[in-house]
Amino acid sequence: MGKQNETASEEQLQESASASTAEAQTAADSGTANDAAASDDAGSDDSAALTDRHGNDAIARGKYNRDIAARDRENAELKRKLEELQSKVDDAAKSEQSAKDLRSEIEKLRSEMAEKDVDHALKMAGCRSVKAARALLGDYDGDIAKLAQENPYLFEQQKPSGATGAKPSGNATSLDDIDRAMGIRK
Numbered sequence: 001m002g003k004q005n006e007t008a009s010e011e012q013l014q015e016s017a018s019a020s021t022a023e024a025q026t027a028a029d030s031g032t033a034n035d036a037a038a039s040d041d042a043g044s045d046d047s048a049a050l051t052d053r054h055g056n057d058a059i060a061r062g063k064y065n066r067d068i069a070a071r072d073r074e075n076a077e078l079k080r081k082l083e084e085l086q087s088k089v090d091d092a093a094k095s096e097q098s099a100k101d102l103r104s105e106i107e108k109l110r111s112e113m114a115e116k117d118v119d120h121a122l123k124m125a126g127c128r129s130v131k132a133a134r135a136l137l138g139d140y141d142g143d144i145a146k147l148a149q150e151n152p153y154l155f156e157q158q159k160p161s162g163a164t165g166a167k168p169s170g171n172a173t174s175l176d177d178i179d180r181a182m183g184i185r186k
Contacts, residue, residue, distance in 0.1 A: 071120060075113065082109050118142075126156035 052058045089102045118137070119130050125144050127133045133147060133154050140146040148155045 078109055078113050128154055
């Protein structure tokens with residue numbers, strides 16, 4: 001009975017790993033196309049000098065796309081290694097010790113992937129120090145929003161955007177009125 005459950009569990013792992021690999025390959029293929037387009041759009045990697053129309057730091061689209069593509073490639077590589085190890089587990093079923101060793105290596109890779117996912121989620125939430133936030137995250141049951149609320153110094157503050165609250169003064173004019181006043185159009 002225990003051997004049947006273990007075999008069924010390994011088959012489910014293998015099926016999910018193959019599905020994940022197909023998704024990762026698709027993402028990696030689109031990521032390489034995005035890299036080429038991103039290098040044309042990027043212009044410069046100096047994101048500190050770029051600002052948006054509200055004066056906030058701008059995100060360099062090319063750098064962002066390259067970072068996402070690099071993360072996707074890393075995940076695809078880890079998933080490929082996971083698949084290789086899973087196939088080795090199946091082949092090494094004859095030797096229980098080698099199977100245990102390979103399972104521990106699989107768990108190590110899974111925890112590494114989970115850490116990368118947490119790091120990415122913290123970065124996307126605007127975390128200033130991922131290492132410090134990850135150390136405190138366990139106290140908040142993995143809830144990044146709760147962590148950000150209790151420890152705002154770890155996260156970038158959102159600058160308000162939009163209107164300043166002042167009422168506009170003067171009459172609104174159309175571009176045609178301005179052109180006529182300047183003598184460009186009649």
